[in-house]
Amino acid sequence: MKLATRIFIGLILGIVVGLIFNLAVGAETGLVKNLLTYLISPVGDAFIRAIRMIVVPLVLASIVVGTASLGDIRKVGRIGGKTIAFYLITTAMAVILGLLLASVFTPGVGTTIKTEGVTYTAAKAPPFMTTILNMIPVNPVDALARADMLQIIVFAILLGIAISLVGEPAKALLKVIEGLNEAMMKLTMFVMEAAPYAVFCLMTRTVTNQGAAILMPLAKYIIIIYVGLIIHAIVVYGGIAKIFGKVSPIDFFKRVSPAMLLAYSSASSAATLPLTIECGEKNLGIKREVCAFTLPLGATINMDGTALYHGVSALFLAQLLGVDLSIGQMVTIVLSATLASIGTAGVPGAGMIMLAMVLESVGLPVSAIGIIMGVDRLIDMGRTCMNVTGDLACTLAIARGENAIDYPTTIAIHSKGRPA
Numbered sequence: 001m002k003l004a005t006r007i008f009i010g011l012i013l014g015i016v017v018g019l020i021f022n023l024a025v026g027a028e029t030g031l032v033k034n035l036l037t038y039l040i041s042p043v044g045d046a047f048i049r050a051i052r053m054i055v056v057p058l059v060l061a062s063i064v065v066g067t068a069s070l071g072d073i074r075k076v077g078r079i080g081g082k083t084i085a086f087y088l089i090t091t092a093m094a095v096i097l098g099l100l101l102a103s104v105f106t107p108g109v110g111t112t113i114k115t116e117g118v119t120y121t122a123a124k125a126p127p128f129m130t131t132i133l134n135m136i137p138v139n140p141v142d143a144l145a146r147a148d149m150l151q152i153i154v155f156a157i158l159l160g161i162a163i164s165l166v167g168e169p170a171k172a173l174l175k176v177i178e179g180l181n182e183a184m185m186k187l188t189m190f191v192m193e194a195a196p197y198a199v200f201c202l203m204t205r206t207v208t209n210q211g212a213a214i215l216m217p218l219a220k221y222i223i224i225i226y227v228g229l230i231i232h233a234i235v236v237y238g239g240i241a242k243i244f245g246k247v248s249p250i251d252f253f254k255r256v257s258p259a260m261l262l263a264y265s266s267a268s269s270a271a272t273l274p275l276t277i278e279c280g281e282k283n284l285g286i287k288r289e290v291c292a293f294t295l296p297l298g299a300t301i302n303m304d305g306t307a308l309y310h311g312v313s314a315l316f317l318a319q320l321l322g323v324d325l326s327i328g329q330m331v332t333i334v335l336s337a338t339l340a341s342i343g344t345a346g347v348p349g350a351g352m353i354m355l356a357m358v359l360e361s362v363g364l365p366v367s368a369i370g371i372i373m374g375v376d377r378l379i380d381m382g383r384t385c386m387n388v389t390g391d392l393a394c395t396l397a398i399a400r401g402e403n404a405i406d407y408p409t410t411i412a413i414h415s416k417g418r419p420a
């Protein structure tokens with residue numbers, strides 16, 4: 001069976017078992033509690049930890065190799081510029097779609113959610129200039145140790161450029177980093193063998209703990225976000241695949257489905273990154289130097305799902321609190337949500353923290369996040385899935401423009417869970 005199929009089965013089984021636990025047995029019952037504590041949670045967490053273990057060395061190695069093998073600085077600049085432009089434009093489109101849907105379907109009007117007594121204290125966001133300056137690591141080793149992705153990316157791009165400028169004397173270094181890159185990809189394949197089981201465990205835990213009851217009052221809000229994510233995927237990513245990537249949208253989604261499923265269940269773009277790169281290379285046939293450059297960048301800064309969620313949530317909360325937002329404030333939301341999604345780390349729940357910045361930008365009370373906090377995981381899974389799909393769609397478009405695709409006739413990942 002293909003990996004995507006196995007992951008999908010794990011996901012569905014996890015939902016079913018989680019519902020049984022939650023509804024029939026109860027999340028607080030001794031047996032369920034013990035199963036969660038001693039079996040289900042550890043298996044899910046072990047998998048996520050194992051993937052996270054790969055991410056820092058992989059991002060460093062893959063971007064250095066990617067940048068160095070692009071050859072000249074102009075090419076790095078051109079691809080980098082195009083990538084960032086693609087990422088920014090699709091993100092802004094996602095926020096606008098979110099705002100449109102929330103304006104038309106007004107999920108926050110006429111609902112009976114108690115708004116008093118909910119509290120949420122936001123961490124203070126650093127000033128804009130500090131954020132920009134913080135992208136430059138004073139100490140790359142420290143950046144690696146703290147897994148500060150933006151700093152690692154900046155360092156890796158510069159190192160890659162330097163290696164290619166130095167030429168011969170730096171060849172040995174490049175070889176070492178290439179080896180590290182290969183080894184990390186191999187390690188990914190090992191860890192992926194466990195993905196279906198881990199996904200089963202992660203889903204079981206989430207559904208057992210959250211159940212269906214918590215979703216009811218927020219059903220309309222959640223549905224609108226999911227509808228938005230699906231529209232964005234079909235129209236924007238399907239369109240990009242077709243127009244820029246010259247690939248049938250259905251085929252595109254099929255080929256990226258392993259990464260989509262893992263993103264959905266792990267709710268982390270960073271944890272999905274190794275598989276995202278595999279899908280880009282093996283299933284879409286995109287040259288490694290492009291994948292290795294654009295995908296880690298995307299996993300760090302390109303979060304369309306998160307941006308759409310920011311748009312819908314800001315409007316939903318405003319409606320709930322009876323605040324009317326002007327057109328000017330909507331424009332502010334588009335800008336702040338685009339920036340906030342760039343600043344969102346690719347880990348579970350990060351988008352909700354950054355929502356504070358969006359709410360603050362239009363004077364909405366940050367404490368209102370407390371209203372939607374309980375269902376965040378469910379939304380997080382959907383938005384992460386779109387975040388990752390967006391990275392692959394843009395990468396496909398850029399690779400086509402660079403003539404860097406050798407589209408395979410068969411899908412390589414994964415017959416029997418192993419690369420062909």
Ligand code: ASP
Pocket residue numbers: 267268269270303305306344345346347348349350351352380383384387
């Ligand atoms: N979990 C998301 C991601 O990893 C970020 C978010 O919370 O929106 O892409």
